[in-house]
Amino acid sequence: WLPDEYEKNKDQQYSVMYLHDGQMMFDQPTSPFNKGVLMKLYSLYAKLRYGTGFFWDVDKIATQLIKDEKIDPVIFVSVWNLAGTRRRAEYMPQKMITEQIATDFLHRESDIRIENITSDKYLRFLVDELKPYVDQNYRTKSDQSNTFIMGSSMGGLISAYAISEYPDVFGAAACLSTDWTHGDGAEIKWYEKQWPKAGTHRLYFDFGTESWDAPFEPYQKKMDLVMRQHGYTEGVDWITKKFEGADHTPRAWRERLHFPLTFMLGY
Numbered sequence: 001w002l003p004d005e006y007e008k009n010k011d012q013q014y015s016v017m018y019l020h021d022g023q024m025m026f027d028q029p030t031s032p033f034n035k036g037v038l039m040k041l042y043s044l045y046a047k048l049r050y051g052t053g054f055f056w057d058v059d060k061i062a063t064q065l066i067k068d069e070k071i072d073p074v075i076f077v078s079v080w081n082l083a084g085t086r087r088r089a090e091y092m093p094q095k096m097i098t099e100q101i102a103t104d105f106l107h108r109e110s111d112i113r114i115e116n117i118t119s120d121k122y123l124r125f126l127v128d129e130l131k132p133y134v135d136q137n138y139r140t141k142s143d144q145s146n147t148f149i150m151g152s153s154m155g156g157l158i159s160a161y162a163i164s165e166y167p168d169v170f171g172a173a174a175c176l177s178t179d180w181t182h183g184d185g186a187e188i189k190w191y192e193k194q195w196p197k198a199g200t201h202r203l204y205f206d207f208g209t210e211s212w213d214a215p216f217e218p219y220q221k222k223m224d225l226v227m228r229q230h231g232y233t234e235g236v237d238w239i240t241k242k243f244e245g246a247d248h249t250p251r252a253w254r255e256r257l258h259f260p261l262t263f264m265l266g267y
Contacts, residue, residue, distance in 0.1 A: 001026065001059050002138075003066060003073035013139045014075045015265065018126060019058065020091065020151035020158060022078030024250060027055040056254045065258060071265035074148075077134055079126070081155075088182075089116040091154035093161040096190035097183055105184040112182065123162055127169050143171075144200065148264050150174035152253050153212070156205075157187060160223075163203065167196040174204040174260035176253050179212070180219030188222045198231035203238045204260040208246030217242065239263055 003014065019025050058076055065071040081087040088110070094117045102114040126149075135142040149170050151159045156178030163173045180188060205223065207216040224240050232238040241259060246252040 001062075001076040001078070003075070004063065005073060006075075006139075010139075012073075013141045014073055015146035015148065016075045016077060016131075016134060016138075016140050016142075017148040017150055017264070018130075019076055019078040020081065020149075020155035021087075022080040024054045025056050025058045025076070025078040027057055027060075054250055056250055056257060058257065061254070061257050062261060065261055065265075069267065070258075071261055072267065074265055075134070075138060075140060077130065079130070088112050088154060090118050090122045091151075091158040092117050092119055092182060093157055093164075093187045093190075094119045095165075095194075096186045098186075101183055101186045105186075110182055119158055119161060120165075122158070123165055126162070127166055131169070144168055145171040148172045148174070150176070150260060150264075152176040153179045153248065154182065157182065160191070160203070161187070163196065163201060164191060164194050167201065171200065172202040172204075172264045174264060176204075176206050176256075176260065177208060177213050177216065177248055178205060178220065178223075179216065180223065181215055185219045185222060188219065188226060191223070191226050192229065195226055195230050198233070198237055201237065202264060203227065203232065204241075204263050205239070206241040206243060206256065206259070208243045208248065208252055210245055210247040212248030213246065213252075 149159045149162050156175030159173040159175045162170050227238045
């Protein structure tokens with residue numbers, strides 16, 4: 001997705017934000033959720049149940065923020081997920097999931113199997129294939145300080161993992177409703193030693209209090225301790241927000257999307 005001014009300002013370069021669960025980002029005719037009778041019926045069901053269906057409306061929200069001069073213009077690159085079990089295997093941080101953790105928790109509480117986790121390959125695809133293509137074909141600011149990543153739920157997990165694994169590539173990450181319960185917070189323990197020191201990164205975390213978000217707060221508090229241990233200052237280069245009454249749906253993420261966008265892209 002290119003900002004409205006992209007074709008007019010031929011000399012301007014833009015920051016880039018990579019988005020997980022890409023088919024849920026934009027309510028466009030090209031989305032698979034707007035194709036076929038069954039998907040249209042499912043989308044209607046989601047709208048009736050969740051209020052705004054599957055979509056985050058990133059383009060609409062960003063366009064308004066840019067118009068209001070609250071954020072810099074940005075290019076969004078939305079990467080489709082692999083549905084179901086494959087998505088969870090793709091977004092589950094890989095290096096910290098040992099056989100012991102998998103046996104004691106992951107295989108018991110989840111359908112993710114350690115032998116199927118592909119998150120290291122997924123991040124290599126973003127860094128070694130997709131980003132070079134985007135930088136070559138669009139007018140981007142390709143440096144670390146202008147390269148961002150964002151996702152929700154397990155998309156939050158993989159966004160934090162990207163910062164840990166590729167701190168020289170990604171300068172900021174937004175992790176909405178991060179589902180630390182997968183692996184019982186094994187990622188957080190890993191980040192005690194594998195997290196980049198403060199100084200060149202910005203992190204946004206949040207969580208709700210209802211439905212799937214209900215158990216996240218204790219885990220997020222542990223991650224907040226990791227942030228402090230590595231020298232991050234809350235409100236400066238790191239934010240954690242709690243949203244009372246918010247649930248685990250695209251509607252909830254859409255309603256608060258302006259917070260991470262402003263934090264990462266604000267003037």
